[in-house]
Amino acid sequence: MSKNLYLIAGLAGVVALGMKLASCVSIPRGATPVRPFDQKRYLGTWYEIARMDFKFEKGLSRVTVTYTANGDGTISVNNKGFKEKDQQWKQSIGKAKAVGSPTEGRLKVSFFGPFYAGYNVIEIDSNYKYALVVGNNLKYLWLLSREKSMPDNIRKQYLDHAKALGYDVEKLIWTDQH
Numbered sequence: 001m002s003k004n005l006y007l008i009a010g011l012a013g014v015v016a017l018g019m020k021l022a023s024c025v026s027i028p029r030g031a032t033p034v035r036p037f038d039q040k041r042y043l044g045t046w047y048e049i050a051r052m053d054f055k056f057e058k059g060l061s062r063v064t065v066t067y068t069a070n071g072d073g074t075i076s077v078n079n080k081g082f083k084e085k086d087q088q089w090k091q092s093i094g095k096a097k098a099v100g101s102p103t104e105g106r107l108k109v110s111f112f113g114p115f116y117a118g119y120n121v122i123e124i125d126s127n128y129k130y131a132l133v134v135g136n137n138l139k140y141l142w143l144l145s146r147e148k149s150m151p152d153n154i155r156k157q158y159l160d161h162a163k164a165l166g167y168d169v170e171k172l173i174w175t176d177q178h
Contacts, residue, residue, distance in 0.1 A: 025099050025108040025118040026136045030165050034105035034121045039075070039098070041128040042121070043067045046144040048081075049155070050172040054139065056092065056111075059085055061176040065144070070095070077109055123158055132158040138166050148177035 027033065048063035057063060060081030068076040075096040083090050094111035096119060098104070105121030117140075123132035130150055133142040143150060143158055159169050 025106075025116050027106065027118055027120045027122075028134055028137055028165055031120060031122050031134055034124050036103045037105040037121060037124070038128070039102050040069070042124075042131075043069055043075070044146070046131065046146060047148050047177055048175045049143040049145050049150045049177075050141075050174050051143075052139055052141045052167070052171060053173045057081060057173075059083055060090060062178075063175050067096070073097075075107070077111075123161060125154065130154045130158075132161060134162075134165070134167075138168075141167055141169075141172070143172075 045064055045066045048065065051057060051063070057079075060083055063079070063081035065080075066078040068078070070076055077092075077094040077096050079092040079094070081090055082088070092111050094109055096107045096109045097116075099106040099108050099118070105124070107119040107121075108116035109119045110116045118134075118136040120134050121131055122134055124130065129146045131142075131144040133144060134140060141162055143155065162169050
């Protein structure tokens with residue numbers, strides 16, 4: 001092999017590794033995705049009850065996420081929230097795909113081209129009204145509801161589960177939905 005081919009192969013390897021690291025779709029240690037998971041029942045609008053704060057949602061209230069099936073088997077993700085400081089709505093549109101089996105609560109979500117992050121449904125009630133969702137690591141966690149509130153017993157169950165996984169639930173931002 002010539003020197004140029006080694007260089008090209010090496011660069012391709014670095015790019016592939018970078019893409020893999022940038023598109024981390026893992027699940028936190030000890031967390032287990034919901035099985036069986038019904039993607040069709042998960043579609044629709046969810047209200048964010050609480051979240052671990054991060055820059056894309058900083059300062060937002062009235063946060064919702066709406067999932068819609070696309071014809072190609074992916075899911076359209078529409079995140080929306082009100083930025084009180086600016087007195088305007090903010091919106092992010094992305095897409096989600098199943099990681100492995102679509103009957104498992106593991107998705108990967110992208111808002112930035114080819115870069116995906118893990119989106120793991122680790123608890124959901126039998127009526128698909130309340131969900132506990134975690135990201136790739138202990139920095140991402142959401143409590144979601146089909147209503148603007150969540151019953152105390154469900155909230156406690158989800159918080160206990162998150163604590164057992166190592167989440168610092170004291171850092172949760174409780175979303176104002178009014």
